[in-house]
Amino acid sequence: MLMxxxxxxxxxxxxxxxxxxxxxxxxxxxxxxxxxxxPGVGHLAAISMLLPLTFYVPATTALVMLAGIYYGTxxxxxxxxILLNIPxxxxxxxxxxxxYPMTNSGRAGQALFITAxxxxxxxxxxxxxxxxxxxxxxxxxxxxxxxxxxxxMVLGLVAASILVQGPALKGIASVLIGLILGLVGxxxxxxxxxxxxxxxxxxxxxxxxxxxxGLFGITEIISNVGRVDTSGLKAKHFSLRNMLPSRQExxxxxxxxxxxxxxxxxxxxxxxxxxxxxxxxxxxxxKRISKTPEIFGKGAVEGVTAPxxxxxxxxxxxxxxxxxxxxxxxxxxxxMLGALLIHGIAPGPTVISETxxxxxxxxxxxxxxxxxxxxxxxxxxxxxxxxxTIPYHxxxxxxxxxxxxxxxxxxxxxxxxxxxxxFGAVGYLLYLLRFEPAPLLLGFILGPxxxxxxxxxxxxxxxxxxxxxxxxxxxxxxxxALVLVAWILFKSFWRKA
Amino acid sequence: MSTMKRxxxxxxxxxxxxxxxxxxSFDYSMGSLGMMGPGASPAFLGVLLAVVGFxxxxxxxxxxxEEVRWRPLAMILVxxxxxxxxxxxxxxxGATSLIVILARLAESKASIRSTLALILFMNALVYxxxxxxxxxxxxxNPWG
Numbered sequence: 283m284l285m286x287x288x289x290x291x292x293x294x295x296x297x298x299x300x301x302x303x304x305x306x307x308x309x310x311x312x313x314x315x316x317x318x319x320x321p322g323v324g325h326l327a328a329i330s331m332l333l334p335l336t337f338y339v340p341a342t343t344a345l346v347m348l349a350g351i352y353y354g355t356x357x358x359x360x361x362x363x364i365l366l367n368i369p370x371x372x373x374x375x376x377x378x379x380x381x382y383p384m385t386n387s388g389r390a391g392q393a394l395f396i397t398a399x400x401x402x403x404x405x406x407x408x409x410x411x412x413x414x415x416x417x418x419x420x421x422x423x424x425x426x427x428x429x430x431x432x433x434x435m436v437l438g439l440v441a442a443s444i445l446v447q448g449p450a451l452k453g454i455a456s457v458l459i460g461l462i463l464g465l466v467g468x469x470x471x472x473x474x475x476x477x478x479x480x481x482x483x484x485x486x487x488x489x490x491x492x493x494x495x496g497l498f499g500i501t502e503i504i505s506n507v508g509r510v511d512t513s514g515l516k517a518k519h520f521s522l523r524n525m526l527p528s529r530q531e532x533x534x535x536x537x538x539x540x541x542x543x544x545x546x547x548x549x550x551x552x553x554x555x556x557x558x559x560x561x562x563x564x565x566x567x568x569k570r571i572s573k574t575p576e577i578f579g580k581g582a583v584e585g586v587t588a589p590x591x592x593x594x595x596x597x598x599x600x601x602x603x604x605x606x607x608x609x610x611x612x613x614x615x616x617x618m619l620g621a622l623l624i625h626g627i628a629p630g631p632t633v634i635s636e637t638x639x640x641x642x643x644x645x646x647x648x649x650x651x652x653x654x655x656x657x658x659x660x661x662x663x664x665x666x667x668x669x670x671t672i673p674y675h676x677x678x679x680x681x682x683x684x685x686x687x688x689x690x691x692x693x694x695x696x697x698x699x700x701x702x703x704x705f706g707a708v709g710y711l712l713y714l715l716r717f718e719p720a721p722l723l724l725g726f727i728l729g730p731x732x733x734x735x736x737x738x739x740x741x742x743x744x745x746x747x748x749x750x751x752x753x754x755x756x757x758x759x760x761x762x763a764l765v766l767v768a769w770i771l772f773k774s775f776w777r778k779a
Numbered sequence: 780m781s782t783m784k785r786x787x788x789x790x791x792x793x794x795x796x797x798x799x800x801x802x803x804s805f806d807y808s809m810g811s812l813g814m815m816g817p818g819a820s821p822a823f824l825g826v827l828l829a830v831v832g833f834x835x836x837x838x839x840x841x842x843x844x845e846e847v848r849w850r851p852l853a854m855i856l857v858x859x860x861x862x863x864x865x866x867x868x869x870x871x872x873g874a875t876s877l878i879v880i881l882a883r884l885a886e887s888k889a890s891i892r893s894t895l896a897l898i899l900f901m902n903a904l905v906y907x908x909x910x911x912x913x914x915x916x917x918x919x920n921p922w923g
Contacts, residue, residue, distance in 0.1 A: 507851040679882035683879065686878060699866070741814065
């Protein structure tokens with residue numbers, strides 16, 4: 283058992299430390315860092331923008347880079363929050379509360395330093411959880427049959443729609459629209475075309491890249507143009523000397539970092555709960571248990587370290603259900619699964635056993651990437667601050683260009699470019715109507731698998747629905763899903779009635 | 780759009796989409812539960828979406844109201860579409876220049892000088908990264 287682990291970690295080291303993977307890891311975390319720093323550019327847009335680029339490299343390398351972007355943004359996001367009171371990412375909004383007051387009282391350097399340390403600690407904690415718990419979880423899931431899979435996905439989708447901002451009913455509607463979009467193309471069982479309207483380009487299903495870029499990239503640009511204004515910012519100068527926090531600040535941060543890491547990991551494992559929820563919860567917990575709650579909001583170091591370690595832990599822990607069960611917790615993880623599918627790897631519990639080099643290489647690359655981020659973050663702080671001052675009106679045409687070139691390069695098809703425009707319009711409509719796009723993407727990815735497993739289960743039981751509840755694990759998932767749905771309905775209508 | 784109107788519109792759209800999906804699913808065979816045809820899942824999902832849409836009409840989403848931003852909406856979509864139309868006829872440099880110009884028009888205060896600079900910069904970047912670096916077989920000019 284222990285020997286296995288050592289061998290696996292050695293395998294991971296070998297894969298992660300290969301020249302190409304280190305290079306892509308570095309590229310990923312750097313891009314992530316930049317995206318995180320820039321207000322108005324989200325990590326979903328960034329990852330979908332770079333998804334086509336990863337077609338040219340092996341699956342492991344592709345995931346190493348995409349994952350790097352994801353956790354890199356968690357580091358970068360806090361920089362803009364602390365220095366300028368502008369959250370670079372939604373998850374780092376809570377860091378503004380105490381990070382910016384620290385800047386105002388001349389402690390910006392210390393805040394940035396301790397944030398980097400907290401982020402690193404949170405990530406490493408969750409990576410170790412991944413190392414120790416993912417393989418046993420996957421081997422349990424290996425025994426799952428079609429009914430268990432179906433019920434687990436139903437639970438995942440219900441949980442994803444409940445945890446969105448705004449009303450859960452709209453989250454459910456988003457999931458359903460995603461499931462319906464997932465139907466488009468050839469039906470695998472009968473070979474019949476469904477909802478393709480003679481468009482040859484969607485016979486294999488709607489391109490996930492076109493969908494994600496439209497929903498996240500284009501929509502984001504439309505709603506940000508002329509609004510995000512960073513022209514008034516001036517690059518400040520930082521040197522390492524005035525960044526080291528005092529010993530007292532360090533020792534006061536140890537416990538919040540630990541609590542944040544544990545909480546963040548727990549939230550990250552849950553389907554549907556994103557990194558933002560983790561950081562907000564960590565902040566609330568710290569404030570509640572603090573002996574001096576009155577200093578929160580005025581530059582309390584705990585108010586920076588706990589949420590930062592929490593959102594980084596959540597970002598890493600989200601890989602646990604994604605890589606072991608094939609169930610993505612949020613839209614980013616759905617894109618990761620999309621990348622796996624593109625490379626012909628079926629997501630699910632077999633990923634660890636059948637492609638150990640991918641799993642362990644990826645896990646070790648998380649450690650490598652976080653180390654790079656820790657090292658890069660602090661000495662290069664002046665560069666990150668300068669990046670913040672790139673005006674958005676020069677940035678967004680470039681982003682738009684990368685989006686269209688990226689999607690065009692997948693099949694060299696201009697129809698895919700039109701699809702991006704179409705889903706951009708759809709995404710903007712959903713944005714105006716306050717439908718969350720993340721559950722939609724989740725539904726889109728899981729849709730085909732959900733249908734296939736349900737069909738298989740019904741085939742096995744000759745059309746007996748009771749089969750789904752006769753198997754205890756499947757029944758358990760369904761009961762929890764049902765309770766959640768009941769709770770949604772209760773919450774939506776009880777108070778008004 | 781007021782928050783009340785927003786949820787009524789949302790619910791109606793869901794019901795319409797759901798209804799349409801159900802209607803369309805009858806084009807495909809339904810099969811039986813033990814042997815589901817291609818029409819079964821869309822029919823079920825359509826019904827579910829319509830039902831959820833009905834309930835959505837009665838919730839009140841909180842949050843600030845959002846005005847439709849017509850200019851960025853139109854210009855960004857036009858820019859993307861024009862790129863799609865021109866990348867194979869004008870070539871990558873022509874399409875790149877056009878998308879940059881059109882995207883800049885999404886904002887009212889775009890200056891000509893910075894737009895020209897951005898066009899030059901993006902064309903150079905596209906040449907270095909995509910043509911030389913990744914050797915993507917773009918059509919380079921309208922004649923080639």
